[in-house]
Amino acid sequence: MTVMKNQYQKQANREYQEKQKLAESISRYYRDKLRELNLKDFSRIKAYLESYLPEGNPLISREIIFAHLDFEPFTSFLAEDKEFTVVSGLNPSSPLHLGHKVLFDLLLFLQKLGANIYIPVTNDESYLDGKVASLSESRRIAYEEIIPSIIAFGFNPKKTKIFVLSDYPDIYNFAVQISKYVTNRYVSAIFGEGALDNSGKAFYRSAIQLAQILLPQLAEFGGVKQSLIPVGIDQHPYILLARDVAKKMKFIPPSELVFKFQNSLLNPFEKMSGSKPKTAIYLTDSPEDIRSKIQKAYTGSVSILDAHKRLGGIPEACSVFSLLYFHHPDNQYVDTIYCRYKKGDIRMDELKKITSDFIIEIVEKHKKAKEKVGNIDEFLLNKPLRSFL
Amino acid sequence: MTVMKNQYQKQANREYQEKQKLAESISRYYRDKLRELNLKDFSRIKAYLESYLPEGNPLISREIIFAHLDFEPFTSFLAEDKEFTVVSGLNPSSPLHLGHKVLFDLLLFLQKLGANIYIPVTNDESYLDGKVASLSESRRIAYEEIIPSIIAFGFNPKKTKIFVLSDYPDIYNFAVQISKYVTNRYVSAIFGEGALDNSGKAFYRSAIQLAQILLPQLAEFGGVKQSLIPVGIDQHPYILLARDVAKKMKFIPPSELVFKFQNSLLNPFEKMSGSKPKTAIYLTDSPEDIRSKIQKAYTGSVSILDAHKRLGGIPEACSVFSLLYFHHPDNQYVDTIYCRYKKGDIRMDELKKITSDFIIEIVEKHKKAKEKVGNIDEFLLNKPLRSFL
Numbered sequence: 001m002t003v004m005k006n007q008y009q010k011q012a013n014r015e016y017q018e019k020q021k022l023a024e025s026i027s028r029y030y031r032d033k034l035r036e037l038n039l040k041d042f043s044r045i046k047a048y049l050e051s052y053l054p055e056g057n058p059l060i061s062r063e064i065i066f067a068h069l070d071f072e073p074f075t076s077f078l079a080e081d082k083e084f085t086v087v088s089g090l091n092p093s094s095p096l097h098l099g100h101k102v103l104f105d106l107l108l109f110l111q112k113l114g115a116n117i118y119i120p121v122t123n124d125e126s127y128l129d130g131k132v133a134s135l136s137e138s139r140r141i142a143y144e145e146i147i148p149s150i151i152a153f154g155f156n157p158k159k160t161k162i163f164v165l166s167d168y169p170d171i172y173n174f175a176v177q178i179s180k181y182v183t184n185r186y187v188s189a190i191f192g193e194g195a196l197d198n199s200g201k202a203f204y205r206s207a208i209q210l211a212q213i214l215l216p217q218l219a220e221f222g223g224v225k226q227s228l229i230p231v232g233i234d235q236h237p238y239i240l241l242a243r244d245v246a247k248k249m250k251f252i253p254p255s256e257l258v259f260k261f262q263n264s265l266l267n268p269f270e271k272m273s274g275s276k277p278k279t280a281i282y283l284t285d286s287p288e289d290i291r292s293k294i295q296k297a298y299t300g301s302v303s304i305l306d307a308h309k310r311l312g313g314i315p316e317a318c319s320v321f322s323l324l325y326f327h328h329p330d331n332q333y334v335d336t337i338y339c340r341y342k343k344g345d346i347r348m349d350e351l352k353k354i355t356s357d358f359i360i361e362i363v364e365k366h367k368k369a370k371e372k373v374g375n376i377d378e379f380l381l382n383k384p385l386r387s388f389l
Numbered sequence: 390m391t392v393m394k395n396q397y398q399k400q401a402n403r404e405y406q407e408k409q410k411l412a413e414s415i416s417r418y419y420r421d422k423l424r425e426l427n428l429k430d431f432s433r434i435k436a437y438l439e440s441y442l443p444e445g446n447p448l449i450s451r452e453i454i455f456a457h458l459d460f461e462p463f464t465s466f467l468a469e470d471k472e473f474t475v476v477s478g479l480n481p482s483s484p485l486h487l488g489h490k491v492l493f494d495l496l497l498f499l500q501k502l503g504a505n506i507y508i509p510v511t512n513d514e515s516y517l518d519g520k521v522a523s524l525s526e527s528r529r530i531a532y533e534e535i536i537p538s539i540i541a542f543g544f545n546p547k548k549t550k551i552f553v554l555s556d557y558p559d560i561y562n563f564a565v566q567i568s569k570y571v572t573n574r575y576v577s578a579i580f581g582e583g584a585l586d587n588s589g590k591a592f593y594r595s596a597i598q599l600a601q602i603l604l605p606q607l608a609e610f611g612g613v614k615q616s617l618i619p620v621g622i623d624q625h626p627y628i629l630l631a632r633d634v635a636k637k638m639k640f641i642p643p644s645e646l647v648f649k650f651q652n653s654l655l656n657p658f659e660k661m662s663g664s665k666p667k668t669a670i671y672l673t674d675s676p677e678d679i680r681s682k683i684q685k686a687y688t689g690s691v692s693i694l695d696a697h698k699r700l701g702g703i704p705e706a707c708s709v710f711s712l713l714y715f716h717h718p719d720n721q722y723v724d725t726i727y728c729r730y731k732k733g734d735i736r737m738d739e740l741k742k743i744t745s746d747f748i749i750e751i752v753e754k755h756k757k758a759k760e761k762v763g764n765i766d767e768f769l770l771n772k773p774l775r776s777f778l
Contacts, residue, residue: 124565135566166565169558176513176555177524179589187588196585199576200568203592 012307016314019300023316026269030066030260033233039067039258045075052078057109059259061331064102065230069239070255073226078113083159085216085227086110087254089120092142092164093131094274095284096149098359099262101366102326104153106230106259115228116159118381120212121146124165128201131275139166147376149283152369161381165208170385174218175207181248182206182241190237206241213242217251219387224250230257232271263322265297281323284367287360294320294356300341301348312344320348320355328358401696405703408689412705415658419455419649422622428456428647434464441467446498448648450720453491454619458628459644462615467502472548474605474616475499476643478509481531481553482520483663484673485538487748488651490755491715493542495619495648504617505548507770509601510535513554517590520664528555536765538672541758550770554597559774563607564596570637571595571630579626595630602631606640608776613639619646621660652711654686670712673756676749683709683745689730690737701733709737709744717747 034041042065049060059065077084088107090100107117123138132138142164150162165171187206188196196202217224229239236258243253261271264279272280281290300318301308315321315338328334337354340346423430431454438449448454466473477496479489496506512527521527531553539551554560576595577585585591606613618628625647632642650660653668661669670679689707690697704710704727717723726743729735 124562128565128569135562166562169561172558172561173513173524173555176517176589176593179587179592180517183587184585184591196573196588198568198572199585199588199591199595200565202573202588203568203596204565206588207592 008304009307012302012304012311015302016307016311019302019314019317022269023300023314026316029269030233034067037233037236039069039236039256040071042066042068042071042258045071048075049078052113056331058326058329058331058334059102059106059109062325062334063260064326065106065257065259067233067258068256069243070253071228071257074228074255077226081114083114083116085118085225086115086230087118087120087213087216087227088230089122089212090146091126091129091131091274092121092123092138092146093126094141094277094280095145095282097262097272097274097280097282098323098327099272099274099280101153101283102259102262103230104150105327106257108153108155110228110230111156111159116216117155117161118212118216119150119160119162120168120215121162121164122209122212124200124208125204128198128204135166139164143376145284147379148370148373149366151373151376151379152366154369155379157378160379162376162379163381165212168381171208171211171215174215174385175203175211178210178214178245178249179203179207181245182210186241190241205238209238210242210245213238213254214246214249214251217246218385220383220385224252226252227254228257229254230259232261233258234271262326263319265293265319267298268300268317268319268322281359281363283363283370285363287356287364290360290363291356294323294352294359297352299348299351301351305347308348309344313341313346313348315341320351323355323359327362397693398696401691401693401700404691405696405700408691408703408706411658412689412703415705418658419622423456426622426625428458428625428645429460431455431457431460431647434460437464438467441502445720447715447718447720447723448491448495448498451714451723452649453715454495454646454648456622456647457645458632459642460617460646463617463644466615470503472503472505474507474614475504475619476507476509476602476605476616477619478511478601479535480515480518480520480663481510481512481527481535482515483530483666483669484534484671486651486661486663486669486671487712487716488661488663488669490542490672491648491651492619493539494716495646497542497544499617499619500545500548505605506544506550507601507605508539508549508551509557509604510551510553511598511601513589513597514593517587517593524555528553532765534673536768537759537762538755540762540765540768541755543758544768546767549768551765551768552770554601557770560597560600560604563604563774564592564600567599567603567634567638568592568596570634571599575630579630594627598627599631599634602627602643603635603638603640606635607774609772609774613641615641616643617646618643619648621650622647623660651715652708654682654708656687657689657706657708657711670748670752672752672759674752676745676753679749679752680745683712683741683748686741688737688740690740694736697737698733702730702735702737704730709740712744712748716751 046060074084111117121142123142126132126138127135147162184196187202191205195205213229216227239256246253264270264272266279274280281293297319299320300314324334435449463473500506510531512531515521515527516524536551576591580594584594602618605616628645635642653659653661655668663669670682686708688709689703713723
C-alpha cells in the first residue's frame with residue numbers, strides 16, 4: 001500500500017514539475033521575445049496610464065499588455081485629451097473567440113481614451129491562407145458573423161470604421177504603390193520562403209497588409225499622423241516592415257502595442273486559434289459546449305486530488321485559470337482565486353465550474369448584445385481612395 | 390580613281406550583304422518563334438477570312454497577323470454572324486505611337502467582324518515597371534491622352550469597354566482568386582527571376598494581368614465564353630499562363646492572335662517602343678518631328694546612290710518602308726513601291742519623302758479625330774464585380 005502511495009506521489013511530483021516548467025517557459029517566452037525583438041517593457045507606461053484609469057483595467061493591471069514600440073506620443077495625446085488613431089484587423093474564417101475578445105476589450109479601452117479605430121476584416125487573407133474555401137465564404141462570415149459580433153462589444157459608430165477587404169478594393173492602388181518599397185527578398189527574409197508560394201500571398205503580406213496599417217495616414221483620412229497598432233507578438237514582423245516602409249514613404253512609422261495570447265484550451269503555451277475549434281471558446285458556443293470544452297482543458301493542477309491539495313496548483317500553466325485571468329473584470333476576485341489555486345485550496349472541478357459559469361455568462365451576454373445589433377452600415381468605411389500619392 | 394571606285398563598290402556590297410542578313414534574321418525570327426512556341430501559321434485561316442473581306446485588309450493580306458492558337462472557333466462565329474469577345478490592353482506611359490496603331494487597326498477590324506472589345510489601360514503596370522514616376526501620372530496620361538486617342542480610331546461605344554486599372558480596383562478580388570492557381574515558381578520560370586523583384590510586379594504579372602484577360606468570362610459579363618487575345622509575340626507567355634489557369638478555374642482557355650511588331654525606326658529587328666522616343670512616331674508628333682525622325686531612320690538601302698541603283702534596296706530591312714507596309718491601306722500602291730525599291734528604281738530620299746507625307750497625313754487625321762472626341766464616359770467600364778467565385 002505504501003509502495004503504491006509512493007508511486008502515486010512520485011508521479012504527481014513529476015507531473016507538478018512538468019507544469020512548473022511549462023509555466024516557466026511561458027514566462028521566459030515573453031521575456032526573451034521582448035529582448036530579442038527590441039521591444040520596450042510596458043511597465044513604466046502602465047504606471048502612467050493607470051493614473052488615467054480610476055476604475056482600472058485588467059489588461060493593464062494584469063500586464064496582458066506587456067510591451068510596446070513608440071507608445072510615448074500617445075501618453076501626450078492622453079495628457080492633452082486628443083483623439084488618436086488605432087488600426088487592428090482580423091481574419092474572418094470562424095466566429096470570434098475569446099482570443100479576439102482580448103483584442104476587442106483592448107480596442108474598446110483605447111476608444112474610451114480617445115481612439116478612432118480602423119478595423120480591416122481581411123477576408124482576402126483568410127482565402128489566400130486557405131482558411132476558407134472561397135472569398136465569398138469569408139465575406140459572408142465577415143458580414144453575418146464577425147461585424148455584428150464586433151459591434152456588440154459596444155464600439156462608438158462615430159469613432160469606428162470597419163471594412164471588409166474584398167469590398168474595399170480601392171486599397172489595391174495604395175498597395176501597388178507600397179509594393180515598390182518592398183523587395184520580395186525582404187519579404188522572404190521576414191516571413192520565410194513560404195510567404196512567396198504564390199504572388200497573392202506575397203502581395204498580401206508585403207503590400208495589402210501594410211496598406212491597411214498605413215491607410216489612416218492618407219489624405220482621405222486627414223493625412224500623415226501617429227497611429228497605434230495593437231498586435232500579438234507573432235505579428236511583430238508586420239510592424240517592423242510597416243515602420244520601415246512608412247519611413248521610406250514619408251509616413252510616420254506606426255507605434256506598436258503588444259498583448260499576450262489568450263491561451264489555447266489544450267496547451268497554455270500555444271494560442272487560442274479560430275481554425276482549431278478544440279483550442280477555442282467561440283462567442284457563439286452553447287453553454288453545453290463551453291462546459292464540455294472547459295472540462296477537457298489543460299490545467300495547472302496534478303490529476304490526483306490529494307496531491308493537488310498537498311502541492312497546490314500552477315495557475316500560470318492552466319488554460320482554465322487563464323480564462324478568468326484574461327476576462328474576469330474583478331482584480332480582487334481573480335487574485336483570491338489565484339492564491340487559493342496556488343495553495344491547493346480550490347479543487348479543479350470547482351475551478352472548472354466557476355470558470356464555466358463565468359464564461360457562459362459573458363458569452364450569453366455577448367450573444368444577446370449581438371442579437372440587438374441592427375443596421376451595421378454606420379460602422380462601414382466607404383470612403384473612396386482617389387488621391388494617389 | 391578605279392581603286393577608289395572599287396573600294397566604294399566593295400563597301401557598298403558589304404553594306405548590302407549586312408542588310409540582307411538583317412532581313413533574313415527578321416524573317417527567320419518569326420519562323421523560329423512560330424515553331425518554338427507551337428503556334429499555328431495563320432495562312433490557312435487567312436484564306437478563309439479573306440472571303441469575309443470583300444474590301445480586303447492589309448493586316449491579313451500582308452501577313453502582319455501571322456500566327457494563332459485556337460482561332461478556329463472564331464471562324465464559326467463569323468459564319469454564324471455571332472458576336473465574340475476580344476481583350477487587348479496597353480500600358481499608359483506615353484502617347485500612342487504607330488505600333489499601337491497596328492493593334493488598334495486590328496481591333497477595329499475585329500469589331501467590324503462582330504467583336505465586343507475590352508481594353509484594359511494598365512496604369513498599375515506602367516507604374517510598377519517604373520515607366521512613370523507615379524500611379525497618378527500614368528492615370529492622367531490614360532484619361533487625357535490614351536483614351537481619347539483610342540476612341541479617335543472610330544470604335545463603337547456599344548461594343549467597346551475601356552477601363553483604367555487604378556479606377557477598376559474590383560479586379561483585385563478576381564486577381565486574389567486567380568493567384569491561388571499560380572505559384573511564384575511558375576511565374577519566375579515564365580518571366581524570369583526579375584519578375585519577382587517585388588510582390589507588386591509579381592502579383593501584376595501572375596494575377597492582375599490574367600484577371601484582365603479572363604474578365605469577360607465572369608458572370609457580370611455573361612459568363613464563361615470563348616475569347617480572343619491579340620498580342621505581340623513577346624506577350625505569348627501571358628497567354629500560355631492564362632490558358633493554363635483558365636483550365637484550372639473552369640474558364641475557356643483564351644485564343645491567341647499574334648501580329649508582327651511595328652519596327653523600331655532605328656533598327657528593324659527591334660520593335661517600336663513608347664519609352665524610347667527615337668524609335669517611335671507618336672500619334673501626337675508634329676509634321677516636323679515626323680520628317681526629322683524618318684530622315685534619321687534605318688533604311689534598307691546602301692548609302693551610295695550609284696550602288697543603290699545597281700544593287701537595289703532591301704525593303705524587309707527598312708524601317709522607312711515598314712511604315713508604309715504596316716499602315717498604307719492600298720495594297721497595289723505598297724506592292725509597286727516594294728518592287729521599285731527592291732530594284733533600286735526609287736531613291737531613298739524619295740521614299741522618305743512619300744513616307745513622311747503619308748505618315749504626316751494619317752497622324753494629322755488622327756489628331757483631328759481626337760480633338761473631336763467629347764465625353765469618353767460611354768466607353769468606360771464601370772460594372773462592379775460582386776459575384777465572387
